Amino acid sequence: MHTTTIDIPAYVEAGNIICPSLAIPYHPEFIMGIYTDQAKIQYVLKMLMKLPNSYIHLKDDNLYDRLTVKEHVAFFKKLFNSAETTEALLQLIHLTDFQKMKVHQLSNSNRQLLHYLKLYLTPASIIVVEEPLQNMEDFSKQLTVQLFEKMTQKMLLLLSNNLEDLFISCHETNRLDAQGLCLLDVVGQDTTPNDIASFSPIKIEKIPTKKNDKIILFNPPEIDYIESVEGDVSIYVAGEAYPCSLTLTELEQRLLPLGFFRCHRSYIVNLQKVREIITWTKNSYSLSIHTTTKTTVPLSKNKLATLKELIGI
Numbered sequence: 001m002h003t004t005t006i007d008i009p010a011y012v013e014a015g016n017i018i019c020p021s022l023a024i025p026y027h028p029e030f031i032m033g034i035y036t037d038q039a040k041i042q043y044v045l046k047m048l049m050k051l052p053n054s055y056i057h058l059k060d061d062n063l064y065d066r067l068t069v070k071e072h073v074a075f076f077k078k079l080f081n082s083a084e085t086t087e088a089l090l091q092l093i094h095l096t097d098f099q100k101m102k103v104h105q106l107s108n109s110n111r112q113l114l115h116y117l118k119l120y121l122t123p124a125s126i127i128v129v130e131e132p133l134q135n136m137e138d139f140s141k142q143l144t145v146q147l148f149e150k151m152t153q154k155m156l157l158l159l160s161n162n163l164e165d166l167f168i169s170c171h172e173t174n175r176l177d178a179q180g181l182c183l184l185d186v187v188g189q190d191t192t193p194n195d196i197a198s199f200s201p202i203k204i205e206k207i208p209t210k211k212n213d214k215i216i217l218f219n220p221p222e223i224d225y226i227e228s229v230e231g232d233v234s235i236y237v238a239g240e241a242y243p244c245s246l247t248l249t250e251l252e253q254r255l256l257p258l259g260f261f262r263c264h265r266s267y268i269v270n271l272q273k274v275r276e277i278i279t280w281t282k283n284s285y286s287l288s289i290h291t292t293t294k295t296t297v298p299l300s301k302n303k304l305a306t307l308k309e310l311i312g313i
Helices: 038-048 069-079 086-092 108-121 138-149 163-169 248-258 301-311
Strands: 005-008 011-013 016-019 022-025 030-035 054-057 126-130 155-160 172-177 180-183 207-211 214-218 225-229 232-237 240-244 260-264 267-270 274-281 284-289 295-299
Touching: 005 038, 016 038, 022 180, 030 163, 038 054, 038 126, 038 155, 054 108, 069 086, 069 108, 086 108, 108 138, 138 163, 155 163, 163 172, 163 214, 207 240, 207 248, 225 248, 225 295, 248 260, 248 267, 260 295, 260 301, 267 284, 267 295, 274 301, 284 301, 295 301
Parallel strands: 030 155, 030 172, 054 126, 126 155
Antiparallel strands: 005 022, 011 016, 172 180, 207 214, 225 232, 225 267, 232 240, 260 267, 274 284, 284 295
């Protein structure tokens, strides 16, 4: 494998960017997660199918249901010219006790493990998996993650709209939206093994949020707006809400010097994301936010003059 990036062209429909162009760095022995919606997942999969020396696993791929598990493993062994024994491969995916069972009798979790044996055996240097842990039991998820780690000399790209699945199976997780790939800064998640750390003398304020028991740190420019409902604060990034333990007042103090504005007692907006000021009546206003979805937040009447002064209108 000689490529340094996996390049995917942009997909634009009726002037709307469905998926931006991507240049994904290639790293062997690395598992990268891409968290996005189904439309982008399907487009990225379609483009990656054209990639040489790759193997694409779709969530609806089929097995030979009339074969026994042992026969299926023997078939994979022969197909990929593996030197490992059938017994060793059965043990690897913990299906020894099911080896005489017909494939169509297996649980969904065990069918997935049998599928992933193909990924383990294929000589392809790039493995792409759609929804890798979908509908799997916890023990099978653990086996799958362990199997992925054993796929040496390969890069794995896991595409999912389930953030938790990517957190537990990837070295790093990226969000894909209309602006491109953005690394989710997750406390405790590994980074690229071969990366050399770079440091900036500028202090960067990180905003902590929580998702599926994981702490995600956002850079302020990523944030669209912040909302407080009955004391529960949510950070909105690319149209998705992330709970935050900080109060709105604490966030205002942190973010005010970074281009944010308390537009309402329950809202803080990133002024760089404000597209227009909407006047409903002489006492009712909203701000239109430039994000992946059409979003408006309320603007208090007594904040209007301050906002106009801030943005110079």
